Amino acid sequence: MTDRYLVGLIGTNIMKSLSPALHEDAMAAAGAHGFYHLMDLSIMKRELGAVVGSLFTVGFSGVNVTHPYKEAVLEHLHEVSPQAREIGAVNTVVVGSDGKTTGYNTDRIGFKRGFEEVLGENAAKGQSALLLGAGGAGKAVAWAMVDLGIRHLYIFDKDTGRAASLAADINQISATDICRAVADPTDVAGQVAGIVNATPIGMMGYPGMAIDAALIAPSHWVADIVYTPLMTELISTARRKGCVTVTGAGMCVHQAAEAFRLFTGITPDAQRMTRLFNDLVVKRDAKLLADNA
Template identity: 65%
Template sequence: MQRRFLVGLIGANIGKSLSPALHEDAFAAAGAQGYYHLMDLQVLQGRATLESLLVAVRTAGFAGVNVTHPVKEAVLPLLDEVSPEAREIGAVNTVVIGRDGRTAGHNTDRTGFRRAFEEVLGGKAAARQQVLLLGAGGAGRAVACALMDLGVQVLHVFDTDAARAQTFAADLQGRFGADRIRAAADLAGAAWQAAGIVNATPIGMLGYPGMAIAPELIDTRHWVADVVYTPLETQLIATARRKGCRVMTGGGMCVHQAAEAFRLFTGLEPDVARMHRLFNEACARRDAKLAAAG
């Protein structure tokens, strides 16, 4: 008998997400039947909350849901249990729902970013280097931990909310050492010291135009990575590419975190190479439509 799964995504501004295509094709490739449902908090504003949606998906028999901006941190106290890795990061992006209705939070962004970085830029690009991280939110926490895994010597964390960056740095210093994490008050100075720059803010995403760093602070010697994949070629990536920088789009992280979430939801092994191909094809079609419309 073919196994059936109901999963989904809770977040804001997710209408263009490629997660449904990735997961539903992965179900088919694994010989299962599945549906991936989008629950956009912007669309549902005033009619549903994160808490009420979690109740609804448990009642409906979902195997789990992904959660994204802006609720990766807000979801933690609503769960029955949280994995040690997600607890360390302080954010959840994957909620598995047991047959008894118990919810378990996980974070696959850390693994997703690390695997994508190793594939695209190579682990040596980060090892024993200084790196500038833009954004001290849930995605930033996962990326910071992944960069620590990759052996970054010093991570400079910048956020437009300076107090948030300070809290972020102090928290991670307790886990990785006071000499390895610094809150960056001077963005230009941190960029000058860094070998690479990572955008972990939503800036550059459809609906959040622009860049989280001034173009003049990006130098040819930098490698530049973005976690945003809608569009795949963000203004940051396009600017860095024009300057001759090595770049990593948010695509690889999206695929690898989705593959790990799929394993958690189903216990099945996804075809990651097939997920990459589907993602690239879907991105090309979606971004062509966005370009034509805009």
């Protein structure tokens, strides 16, 4: 096993990502050496397939993949893990010593662990929830909700066909009738225990909320996968209404920890990662506020 790693992140609008600091610190803590390289394809003006195809030649051990490439990357990989194939999205690619690329999904376990840290492992069990977004991240979160024991999951996406397809896939694979696509969040918001945002809305560059604030009630728990900024408009609005909230912090840290393990074979200290994340996000978000003042 090597003690030197070149890893990175492929996506767009990623230059404020905290992933480099999290992974490089985990390497240092493990006595390894490495560099985490950000590859924003909108800046690089490169095609996804060309970048993935060059990873082995350049010397990468692996890469994370984020919006908007979690689904598109599947066709450019040699292999995809059964769970990532089930989800239909990849956020972690490992490059083997033979040059083969294998796709995994660590978002599913990342969201589950982050949710459990805040609300407990039984908070969603037997409950109903509304999921906003059926893209690459939404697919992983939907499966995480199934893992958490959700009884009914209503899925909304502006692309109604995508929401219907995700609901049908989960019901078929799980041999249940857990999921249903909805054309309008208004139809079910009053019936659910919780609301999850798995869209990029709320992220830096994508302002706003994916749901009308009037639909959020104090009785809801509200989760957001966005962590740039950590205090999204959705989370701020929910907290003002008295909701219990789950920010994108836990998912970010735990998916990173699992990805690091896949890249290196080393299980990182997740508590150390969490402490570093908290320190970094305070400084980063303070700078974002100052820059936008």
